[in-house]
Amino acid sequence: MSEKNREGRRTARQKLAAEREKQKSRDKRRRALIVGASVVGVLGLAAVIGAIAANAGKDDGSESSGPVVAPSGAQGKDSLAIPVGKESAKSTLVIWEDFRCPACKAFELAYRDTIHELTDAGQLKVEYHLATIIDGNMGGTGSRKAANAAACAQDAGKFPAYHDVLFTDQPAESDDAYADEDKLLDLAGKVDGLDTTAFQECVKNGTHNSWVEKSNEAFRSGGFSGTPTVLLDGKNVYQDRSMTPAKLKQLVEDANK
Numbered sequence: 001m002s003e004k005n006r007e008g009r010r011t012a013r014q015k016l017a018a019e020r021e022k023q024k025s026r027d028k029r030r031r032a033l034i035v036g037a038s039v040v041g042v043l044g045l046a047a048v049i050g051a052i053a054a055n056a057g058k059d060d061g062s063e064s065s066g067p068v069v070a071p072s073g074a075q076g077k078d079s080l081a082i083p084v085g086k087e088s089a090k091s092t093l094v095i096w097e098d099f100r101c102p103a104c105k106a107f108e109l110a111y112r113d114t115i116h117e118l119t120d121a122g123q124l125k126v127e128y129h130l131a132t133i134i135d136g137n138m139g140g141t142g143s144r145k146a147a148n149a150a151a152c153a154q155d156a157g158k159f160p161a162y163h164d165v166l167f168t169d170q171p172a173e174s175d176d177a178y179a180d181e182d183k184l185l186d187l188a189g190k191v192d193g194l195d196t197t198a199f200q201e202c203v204k205n206g207t208h209n210s211w212v213e214k215s216n217e218a219f220r221s222g223g224f225s226g227t228p229t230v231l232l233d234g235k236n237v238y239q240d241r242s243m244t245p246a247k248l249k250q251l252v253e254d255a256n257k
Contacts, residue, residue, distance in 0.1 A: 068210045071151035071159075080215045081127035082154050085119035091255045093126045096219055096229040099146035099166045100134035100173060104228045107238065108167040114245040116160075123256045128163065130212055131219040131227055140176030145203075147212040149184040152202035158194040165190050 070079035081094075093115065097104040118124035130150065132143035146166055153162035165187050171177035178184060181203055188195040188203075202208070219227075230238035232251060237243050 066210055068214050069208055070211050071154035071208055072157075073154065074211075076127060078214060078218070080211075080218055081129055082151070082159055083125060083127055084160050085125035086122045087125065089119075089123055089125040089256075091118075091124050091233055091252045093124055094129065094229075094231040095126060096129045096131055096222075096224060096227055098131045098134050098143050098227045099150070099170065099178060100138070100140075100143045100176075101227045102170070102173050103226070105167045105170045107228045107230065108164070111245050111248065112164060112167075114249050118249060118252050124252050128159075129219065130215050132212060132216045133219070133227060134173060138174060138176070140179050142171075142176040142178030144209060144212050144216075145181060145206070146178040146184060147215070148206055148208045149178075149181075149188075149203045151208035151211060152199050153188070153191070153194055155202060156194055156196065156199055158191050161191045162188065162194060 068078075071082060073083065075081045075083050097108075115124065115126060119126060130147040132147060135141055135143040150159060150163055150166060153159045166178075169187055169190075184203055185195065185200055188199060219229075228238055229236065232248070233255065237248065237251075
């Protein structure tokens with residue numbers, strides 16, 4: 001075989017080897033693209049699943065969707081305050097509360113009798129605002145459902161008495177007992193004339209749920225540090241360490257002189 005022919009065959013083998021290497025490179029890139037696309041697809045699916053899972057833990061508003069229905073007689077901005085006492089009273093006590101809040105119960109048990117005495121005497125008007133921060137902190141719906149039930153009691157003209165019952169019988173903070181509507185209806189039996197068909201339907205239908213959510217939004221945007229927040233004529237008296245029921249009574253009586 002001539003040197004020329006051997007050189008030609010060597011060149012052909014080299015070209016073939018080079019072509020095979022190119023083909024291997026193309027195949028490698030193709031496999032990388034396929035794997036990459038598969039990974040992207042899996043990650044995309046994981047992202048979708050993650051988003052669904054994340055949203056599953058959030059309140060989708062299904063129970064509180066619909067028009068905001070304020071309870072009868074509600075006053076103030078967006079009708080978010082439930083008033084107790086005479087309009088002519090010279091002092092106003094604004095109270096932000098959550099029916100699952102232990103500190104709110106402690107405040108109520110300590111100051112309730114004095115507040116009732118002052119409102120009955122026409123010296124104090126109380127504006128109750130309802131929040132649901134324990135639902136957010138501990139999970140559950142008891143704060144919202146109890147607040148809705150209290151608003152239903154306001155419709156029936158029985159708010160003060162039912163409000164007091166809810167705090168007297170308040171479950172442990174970690175116990176979302178007020179999420180059970182039957183529990184709320186049972187407690188209504190402790191208030192004369194409250195356990196009516198209209199009240200039962202209002203509680204079961206969540207008539208005021210959207211109103212409660214709007215009230216809670218107002219609390220969150222109000223710059224308050226927590227519940228209870230108690231303002232006497234604009235001054236935060238709950239933060240006053242020297243405050244007592246007797247001192248509160250004196251302040252109100254002095255304002256009414």
